[in-house]
Amino acid sequence: MKKLALLLSGLAIGTAAMAQISITGSNLTYSQDFNTLDITGTNLTNLPTGWSIYEWGGTGANTSYRAGDGSSNSGDTYSFGASGATERALGSLASGGVAKINYGASFTNNTGTSITGFSITFNQEQWRAGDANPLNLDSTRVFYSLTSTIADSNFTDWTEIPLLQMTSIIPIATGGSGNGLDGNLTTLLKTALETVNVPNGTTLTLRFYDWNSGGSDDANAIDDLSMTFITGTPPPPNYKPMVVMLDPADNSSNLPVSTTMIRMAFDRIVTKGTGSIVLHNDTDGTNQTFNVTSSAVTLSGGTTGDTVSITGITLAAGKAYHVTFDSTAFDTAGYKSYGVYDATTWNFSTTPGTATGINETFDAACATGSLPMGWTRENILGNNQQWNCAGTVGTDRYMQMNGFAGSANNDNEDWLITPAINMAGQSNTMLYFRGYKGFTGSDIDVLMSTNYSGTGDPNNATWNSLGINFSGATSSWATYSSVLNNSTNPVHIAFKYNCSAAGADCAQWRIDSVVVSGTASILSVKGNNQLPVEVLGAANSNRILVGFSVEKPAIVTASVYDLTGREVFRSNIQAQGGSNRVALTPSSLTPGMYIVRITNGTEYGVVKAIVE
Known part of the structure; x- marks a missing residue:
């Protein structure tokens, strides 16, 4: 949406005064992960102590926030996170409905002496890419003031911190229209060191300001914020270049094996030094080493730049990797970067190879609190319910979905999807699984697709129902089976759960012991019943x-x-x-x-x- 002129009728009243964060001589560091923010709803006011919101310009401006996962383009301040997840971030999406947004915190100096500076770090997370035009970049600017509050629409009493400005990490929406992102994977580390005199008893206010830019809007947020206040002589500035972006992001999974380049960005312009960048295959114990001076390592500006690309990497399916590099590899005017020497700072894994069969009981995966490798779950409708591990720890685990929660039926559409399965060359391929239906309600549907990508909304692919009859399903485990039509393309099998609040038909479904196998090479379990x-x-x-x-x-x-x-x-x-x-x-x-x-x-x- 285009930027709107500020209308008096759209002004919001400033937030009510909130308790400020007290900085004392024994507690000079403040940290906030925002995980106490609400995870569902609108017009929410539950903020961490000392934090407040001020919105103006638009009919939706107020002093509250809503919860979201990046799928909405409604203008507001947001508690961002995956649907139903308690891992949250505080952010905003400015639009025609809410044109300008402040959020931030106030810190009062109760140390008994002057504060002479502070350092600040946080993760920028992007939860929505709104526009196909890469020129329509959305930014959130960061300021501080010793005299103004968050409820201020002016800038005369504010000092900006340019290093902390959050410009959208992914400027182009997939498919040309707005789409949500997983902000936990789309991150940049922001950091700065400021020198400022804050007398004892004075309050410093930190302000994040978002405004409605041209085109459809992006959504950025902050997470894992840390501020350390300094008393006495402020330290000299640190000009060491620091990594602020990793691509793929740390802890990424399902990276395509076709990937041939990885990247990292620094907070300032760097040049090449000496040393190596190493891609470690943790699964196989092998390495790929790139000398930083080689042509495989390039800088965004040629001989200088803030983004480093490493090309010519080779990835294998179903492997875990991490990246290290020497502290001598990059520098800014003689200030060498920090190196990465551990296996946790930058790690990721690739998509699993296409399986020729499945034999999954969920016991091992659920013991670690995760899905089996290659399996996915997609929550299309419903805020708080999706397929999850259930059962008895250490003995029998299974996947369970129930749309009845909070003493009510809830609208739900949830998919549990297998990895890709290669049935080429097999015959008599069969699907077997155990199912359990608790309470009355809708039955699940079991479907097969030959064109699902393996991630994202399964409704964008073509699915054919296997027509499994669940009319006799009860709250006792039963084994179900279906003949699979062999395909030369890899296939995915999906267990699709639907229920509605209006229909009051939300049953509990459990799935276990999923087996897909071509049995011709063993024994056919059909047509050989000479002996019962x-x-x-x-x-x-x-x-x-x-x-x-x-x-x-x-x-x-x-x-x-x-x-x-x-x-x-x-x-x-x-x-x-x-x-x-x-x-x-x-x-x-x-x-x-x-x-x-x-x-x-x-x-x-x-x-x-x-x-x-």
Whole structure:
């Protein structure tokens, strides 16, 4: 939206006075992670002590904020974070509805002496890219004052800190229109050191100012802010160049293996020094080393620049990496940069390789509080509910989704999606999983796609329902299966949950023991029922109870196969004519699906068994 002229009718009344943050001689450092901000709602006023909001210019201007994940283009001050997450950041999106926004904090000097300066660091996070035009950049400016408050629309009594200005990290929206971003991954480190005389008893106000720029609007935020106040002689300025941007961001996952370049940006212009940049493959224990003077390492301005690009890197699927570089690698006028020598400052992982099958019980992944590698969950509708790990820790974990929360049904659309599966060259490919439906309500749908990208809104891909019948689903675990139409393209399988508040149809669904396998190389579990065979009750790692029938007494062979076709157990059994019940006793089977085969030498029968 275009910048609006300031209208008297759009002015907001200043925020009510809030308790200031007291700086004492024993407590010169202040830190704020904003994780106490509210995670849902609008017109919210729960702010950290000492913080306040002032908005003006527009019909939506007020002194409160709303919670969001970057998907909305409504002008306001925001508590940004992933849907339902308590990890928050404080930021803003200025637009026609709210043209100008101040937010910030006030610090009172109670040290008993003068404060002579302060250092400040915080992470800039971008939660929305609004415009396809890279010239329409949105910025948030940072000021401080010893005489004014946040409820000030002027700038005459304010000192700006240029190093802290937040300009959008990603200036172009995907697809040409506004889209939300994961601000936890789209970050820049901002830092500055200021010299200022703050007499004892005086209040210093820190101000973040956002205004409505041309075009559609971006959303920037601050997180993990730290300020250290200085008394006595202020330290000399530190001109060492500091890294303020990493690409890919630290802790990124699912980086495409086609990536051939990584980048980092400094807070000032640098030149090349000496030393190396090393890309460490933590999974395989191998390294790629780039001499900083080589042509693979370039600066944005040629011989100088603030952005360093490292080209010619090679990544492999499903690997973990970290990057280090020497402290002698870059400098500004003789001030050498800080190096990175640890495995945690800059690390990331790549997308998993395309699997040829799946055998997932969720036990190992849920024990670490994460999804299995390559699995994704997408929350399309609903603020607080999505697929999550549940079950008994250490014994049986599964994925669970329930749209009934807060004593009410809630509108929800949530997807649990497998990694890409390569079925080329397989036949008789089957999907098996265990399902549980608690309470009455809508059934899930199980779908397959050949063109889903692996990330983002699954509604942008084409999905075909597998038509699994859940009409008999109850609050007891049951095994479901479907024949998969083999595709030459990798496929994704999705478990889609829908429910509505109006329909009051939010059931609880649990999914476990998901298996996708082409069984032709082992045994077909369809069409070979010459001997009737069934698994009785629940199988475990040391016992599978089977029932089968033979016409007359005979010695039969019972075998158990894993999904690679390897026989993991065999036993000869004296069977009686008619029905038989036999406990097979393999040793320490890992959780997953197995094939049980019973044969009398001329006939055989097979059945699948899922070991918990």
